[in-house]
Amino acid sequence: FGDVKDKTIADLCAAPGGKTAQLVHAGAQVTAVDRSPNRIARLRENLSRLSLEAGTAVADALEWQPPAGELFDGVLIDAPCAATGTIRRHPDVAWLKQEADIGALAAVQKRMLQKAATLLKPGGTLVYCTCSLEPEEGEQAVASVLAAESGLRRAPVGRDEVAGLDEILTADGDIRTLPSHLAHADSRLGGLDGFYAARLIKS
Template sequence: MTFTSKQARRRSPTRDFQVGLPARRAAVELLDAVLGKKQPLGEVLSRSLDAGPMFDLPQRDRALARAIVATSLRRKGQLDIVIDGFLERGMPEKAGTLYPILLSGAAQLIFLKTPPHAAIDLAVTLAQYDPRARRYDKLVNAVLRRVAEHGEAIAAALDVTRVNTPDWLWARWERVWGEERTRAIAEANLVEPPLDLTVKDDPAGWAEAVSGRVLPTRSVRFLPKGRIESLPGYQDGAWWVQDAAAFLPARLLGTVAGKRVADLCAAPGGKTAQLAFAGASVVAVDDSKARLGLLAENLARLGLEAEIATADATTWQPGEHFDAVLLDAPCSSTGTIRRHPDIPYTKSARDIAPLAALQARLLDNAASLLKPGGTLVYSVCSLEPEEGEAQVAALLGRNDALRLDPVSPGELRGEADWIWPSGCLRTFPYQLKLDTPEWSGMDGFFAARLIRAA
């Protein structure tokens, strides 16, 4: 929902200064970009913070906009059913931002417990701002009033895990993992995740500093409040944000001090930082200059060093071979839905085959970079076997110089449940259970370790 200068002049001064309106407007624009244009939320949010509707919002309004967007996406299945029940003729076509206005309004009323007068009045104002949605302002008012009265009961009566998981994901997961595991995954995806920090030292001390706790991985977990940059230790480079599961693949390389390691598809650099901090001589490779710029900034803050190469990792040949290669490949990212609730709506089953083909090319080139006896760790934050187990089986079938090196529970501090019968690492979003759902969970990851014949 972008306004021209003429539209801006037509606004009511009173409405322009309605409390909470800028945050709602930002939420609607973000949802429209994600659901209408299929743009990844992370990219849209970054642009919005740089020069969009989130740019000049105070921190409190930014937090509110994020909460509205995340709740709208996590609970989209329930919200759609509630809204559709109050639309006698279905959702109008060519209605501008009508749908994200209704979706975000219902999310506030049912799940964020916003007072009805505020949520409804602001939603009507947003519709009036949009030339294509303006003629539906009375519809917005009528639908959201009924949502305020009946929506919570209707939403609570639904099969929550099922309706909030799109059919394409549910069918895949149920076929591969079974209904019980699928339900556990879907339930974990409904909960806003905590943040995990990889700390350089003294996990217990940092856990106390951020009111968190130490995980079996030695990561520090906490419930975020406010900006990450304001936390103790950020400016000093004492830690970096990294999910507990994302911490594991680099650990599978074992002792890397003094070794030459290539980190392929490295940006934004969490694993590069791990390897550099562990004493490796790292070459971080990525084809995005912008993302490598972020990696370089992160390393500078952390006081760590790595060589940086802007290159296509499917063809990169630097003229040397490495003791170890870490390939955290681009993937469908279905293991990270709890952190990225837009994924079910910006990706589809059609994306998996092209990604698997890219992963195969990356793996073939990664294997060619190994010294005899060198170690390759391949990982993806995906729950789809085409990107994990099947990918490694195919690689072993076409490259007889490689063998699978099974992961042992001792390498994961005794967490045997994270090891699949094949000896590969496989984590799920419902694992790493602590005392409450808000403190629990981890990203869904697959990782395999392979050794090149000496």
């Protein structure tokens, strides 16, 4: 997002609130949305413990309507995903997730991207991320929404924004980390989690 001071940001699928807290700490006015009352309660507890404040809403992100039709400077989607990027720490993922699960999740993710486009002000920023290795949940989901006349365009992440980790940037300027990245940095765990992030701008 860059400098978020005094910017309004909707954090969809926000609980338990780690990213919400970081955004609030950086000066953003955040509305945190999650469909689980228990998870929103946990998010509120976490913010209180950190002496931070954010607006909250218990709602399905796909159906949520902000008060008075408010539009946001930014929307964050840390989307529900197959979590295959965590396989080095959670090897059971390979047995728990089926191909059909990935297809179903990818369909929801595309709908979430389309919904997010409707919540942004012109010139607003959408950050979409998943901890998945599957292109259906990353590159393909973003390509789909860009092709759907959603009013979104890609805002490539620059080399100066990734602290010299050029290997994690895709040709399109998205972020794609793999378990093989930085494998030398931690011989016990062997690299990074798999992760994908894209930055899009509303025209």
